[in-house]
Amino acid sequence: MADFDLVIRNGTVVTAADTARCDIGVKDGTIRALGERLPAGQRDIEAAGKLVLPGGVDSHCHIEQKSSSGILCADDFYSATVSAAFGGTTTVIPFAAQHRGQSLRQVVRDYHAAAEPKAVIDYAFHLIISDPTQQVLGQELPALIRDGYTSFKVYMTYDLLKLDDHQMLDILALARREGAFVMVHAENHDMIRWLAARLLEHGHGAPRYHAVSHASLAEGEATGRAISLAALVDVPILIVHVSAPEAIDAIRAAQTRGLKIFGETCPQYLFLTAADIDRPGVEGAKFCCSPPPRDEAAQEAVWRGLVNGTFQVFSSDHAPYRFDASGKLPRGDKTSFKEMANGVPGIELRLPLLFSEGVGKGRLDLQQFVALTATNHAKLYGLHPRKGTIAVGADADIAIWDPERRVRVTSAALHDSVGYTPYEGREITGWPVTVLSRGRIVVEDGTLHAARGSGAFLRCASPPAARPLGRPAAEIARLAAFGDAAIF
């Protein structure tokens, strides 16, 4: 009887810390041994010449979610997780999204009911808080945090999601008290609203004006404000899907001041620009997301932020909407940029794109690649060391990469249900050829082997990243000196 269920042999094993030539022994879904010449398993996979990486963790994706204007994502938990797996991702953290008037607890039940029968890889949930009532703040959120939903996203824009600064402070103070982690969509709502109204008044409804209305300055202003709000109550935050140089500068400056401000960016800000949105007719709608892709200087700033550590996580922000009346084009080719669902697909190509352009072109080393696509996500959201690394005791979530494999992207070859990809025709070098989730082969040689519903729900621990620095802003500290510190 073999000691191991599976041995991955002779590969180059890469983690966020090291690269080593060794075998990996797997039993009962976890990694049991790393070493040379391990005894044969019930099955051996030969990985000579291949890279053996932790499966990706995609901590920002929208799956089977209804937008605030009622448009349903194209992907359900089956197609999204299959697509993720084919791209080397083995854990997803989508959102359980509250719309105004909804009980958060009921929202979470609904997302579980959707995910459980369909997911083929493991998943956790962030919460989206759009209605921070007394019931939500006082009871539902603290209980949900204790149950393993330890991160939530808040929006500074979108009519039906936006929180005002007062509500943001309530949420941030609660996160501090309860040990949760807040993700912020930072764009100045009134700047966008004002610009959009002026543009539409003048008949500028084409997709390209989406990028004009979601100005860089609007992203920079809101990012700075979110950082100030977080600093006031001394709580770490993550600014999600960052695209503007102004926002990157604000995050870096805050980090330099010693604040625990984290940053996330996404493929669309490295591989698309506003010129993609400026395509004839409504074609540009396929590239509309918020914040939008910007110019080449902004792309370079995003690359710099990845290289110099301003960004800790590289997520897909997969927000899949079909290019028809059910998604991007509710009024066909008459649809204005204000009526289009915002978001682009990218759950399958997130890792291959970054590998090819980042590692392949020498901008990132393999350790940075693994940290940005897997390890840091698991750490930030309380899933490490079970997820995001290759270590004894970790789940055997592994992607075996052929670093030489060349692939020309076509939407037809992807596994989502969107019907197009913004990256059509790109040449990619490096591709995950075998993907394991808890030791099970999920994808091998282009074939899916996982059953619907075989993915498991993951409870997140209170993330160490969410721990306050313990030094509230000076005004609060002065109040505390008068014995009045319990204001949050």
Ligand code: URP
């Ligand atoms: O345009 C985007 N990013 N849509 C998805 C929703 C969000 O704000 O992340």
Ligand code: ZN
């Ligand atoms: Zn967002």
Ligand code: ZN
């Ligand atoms: Zn998103």
